[in-house]
Structure formats: structure tokens, C-alpha cells
Amino acid sequence: MAESKTEADTGQTLTTGQWIKQQNDLPRLDCELTLCHILEVNRASILARPERPLAARELVEINRWADALRNDIPFAYLAGEQEFWGLSLAVSPQVLVPRPETERLVESALALLQSGANILDLGTGSGAVALAIASERIDSKVTATDISAEALLVAKQNAEKLEIEVTFQESRWFENLTGRWQIIVSNPPYIDPADPHLEHLHAEPQHALIAHEKGLADLRQIIAEAPGYLDNKGWLLLEHGFDQAQQVRLLLKQSGFQAVSSHRDLANIERVSVGQYFHE
Numbered sequence: 001m002a003e004s005k006t007e008a009d010t011g012q013t014l015t016t017g018q019w020i021k022q023q024n025d026l027p028r029l030d031c032e033l034t035l036c037h038i039l040e041v042n043r044a045s046i047l048a049r050p051e052r053p054l055a056a057r058e059l060v061e062i063n064r065w066a067d068a069l070r071n072d073i074p075f076a077y078l079a080g081e082q083e084f085w086g087l088s089l090a091v092s093p094q095v096l097v098p099r100p101e102t103e104r105l106v107e108s109a110l111a112l113l114q115s116g117a118n119i120l121d122l123g124t125g126s127g128a129v130a131l132a133i134a135s136e137r138i139d140s141k142v143t144a145t146d147i148s149a150e151a152l153l154v155a156k157q158n159a160e161k162l163e164i165e166v167t168f169q170e171s172r173w174f175e176n177l178t179g180r181w182q183i184i185v186s187n188p189p190y191i192d193p194a195d196p197h198l199e200h201l202h203a204e205p206q207h208a209l210i211a212h213e214k215g216l217a218d219l220r221q222i223i224a225e226a227p228g229y230l231d232n233k234g235w236l237l238l239e240h241g242f243d244q245a246q247q248v249r250l251l252l253k254q255s256g257f258q259a260v261s262s263h264r265d266l267a268n269i270e271r272v273s274v275g276q277y278f279h280e
């Protein structure tokens with residue numbers, strides 16, 4: 001694995017442009033954003049002034065970030081924040097970094113949301129999905145849960161900072177919940193423990209990623225139990241893996257859901273599956 005060179009190693013002052021060129025094993029965007037954060041400038045300034053020299057103390061910090069990125073530490077953990085649905089969310093290694101594909105789950109929920117509806121977000125992590133929905137529909141009542149008290153602390157801090165109203169509750173899926181919701185959304189763990197990609201995801205909380213039964217155990221449990229917590233004609237919306245849509249649709253149908261369908265993300269992958277439940 002390549003390591004970043006310091007001024008002492010090279011005996012000369014590096015410019016930002018030279019430093020970016022040296023990091024040829026890292027994505028260029030990560031390098032530019034690292035410089036933005038450490039030098040406290042915007043990206044336009046990095047692009048416009050590649051001849052800007054790096055002071056020794058700046059180089060030490062920049063190289064520390066570059067080495068962390070080489071060790072698969074997500075950029076968002078280093079920066080302590082991630083943008084999701086236009087909201088700047090604080091993130092820490094206690095929560096999964098919210099991903100752009102999860103915005104599809106938000107879009108699908110907003111399309112089904114009626115005025116004044118109550119919504120439940122299971123496994124909220126940083127609060128991303130719950131806060132995005134609540135930010136769009138201030139007349140909705142959003143409840144967000146997680147099994148992790150540490151994750152809920154991050155989510156609560158995000159809600160306070162953004163001044164968005166969400167009720168948080170610690171719960172293992174539906175265990176501590178009473179009541180019914182018009183919409184239940186979840187982006188649960190869905191990675192097969194045997195998935196080789198996990199090797200590069202060691203910095204993220206493993207309980208947020210991995211589900212047994214080839215990644216389907218949590219999806220299966222939520223689908224089986226959701227009817228007991230949905231209003232008549234309520235909707236369940238689930239994010240899942242790129243190759244799980246067919247199995248999730250089948251599970252929804254087996255649990256009695258109707259109007260079952262899957263929605264594609266920007267990469268044209270079936271990413272979210274939904275179903276509506278009618279109580280007889």
C-alpha cells in the first residue's frame with residue numbers, strides 16, 4: 001500500500017497540485033475534498049490554484065487523512081459529516097454513512113405520503129431517512145428507531161441541529177413499539193456475511209450492514225411483523241441489495257401485501273420494494 005510522502009521525505013515543498021498527483025492510488029475527488037477540509041477552502045479554489053504551497057503542518061494533516069482513506073476509512077468519518085437529501089448530517093463510526101441510493105427510499109415515501117400522516121423509520125442510524133422526510137413534510141409525525149443507543153444519540157443531535165421534529169425510540173425492530181403507522185420505511189442491514197465487499201467496510205458498524213440468511217434475515221423479520229403495526233391500507237417501503245428485489249417482492253406477497261412493486265435508483269438498480277397492507 002502506498003503511503004503519503006512528507007516534506008522531510010522529499011526535501012522540497014509540495015504544492016496542492018503536486019500532492020494530488022502523488023496520490024495516484026486515491027480517487028481524485030477524495031484528494032480535492034481532503035484539501036478543501038484541511039485548508040478550509042472551497043473546491044473551486046483548489047482547482048484554480050494548483051501552485052498553492054503546502055505548509056509542513058498542513059501536509060502532515062493531509063497525509064494523515066490520505067492514509068486513513070487508503071485504510072478504507074470513509075471520507076465522511078474523517079470530515080464528521082455527510083450530505084443527504086440536501087441536509088448536512090453529523091456522522092461518526094457509530095452510524096452508517098448515509099448513501100445516495102437511500103434517497104430513493106425517501107422519494108418513494110414522499111410520493112405515498114398524505115397530509116398529516118404518521119411515519120415510522122426503522123433502523124434510523126444518523127437519522128437520515130426520518131429527517132429527510134420530516135424536513136419535506138412538516139405536518140407529518142415521524143418516529144425513528146434504532147437498536148443502537150449510540151446511533152440514536154447521533155440522530156437526536158442531527159434533529160436538534162437541523163431543528164427538525166422527530167420522535168426517537170430505542171427498539172429492536174418492533175419490540176418496544178406500540179401503535180400503528182400509515183407508512184413504515186426501513187433501510188435495514190442486508191449484506192450477506194459472505195460478501196467479499198465487507199473486507200473494505202471494516203470501519204462501518206457491522207451490525208448496520210450484515211444480515212444472516214444471505215442478507216435477508218432482517219428484511220424477512222420486518223416484512224413478517226409490519227402488518228401488526230400498519231394502518232389499514234398502510235405502506236411498507238424497504239431498501240435492499242442490488243440483487244434482492246425479487247426475493248423481497250416474494251416475501252411481501254407471502255405476508256399478504258398487495259400492490260407490490262420495486263423502484264429503481266439512479267443506477268437503474270431495483271433498490272426499494274414496497275407493498276400495501278389491507279386489514280380485513
Ligand SMILES: C[S@@+](CC[C@H](N)C(=O)[O-])C[C@H]1O[C@@H](n2cnc3c(N)ncnc32)[C@H](O)[C@@H]1O
Binds near residue numbers: 123147208
Ligand atoms: C443500513 S443501516 C441504515 C441507517 C440509516 N437508516 C440510513 O439509511 O443511512 C441499518 C440500521 O439499522 C440498525 N439496526 C440493525 N439491527 C437492528 C435491529 N434488530 N433493530 C433495530 N435497528 C437495527 C443499525 O443500528 C443501523 O443504524
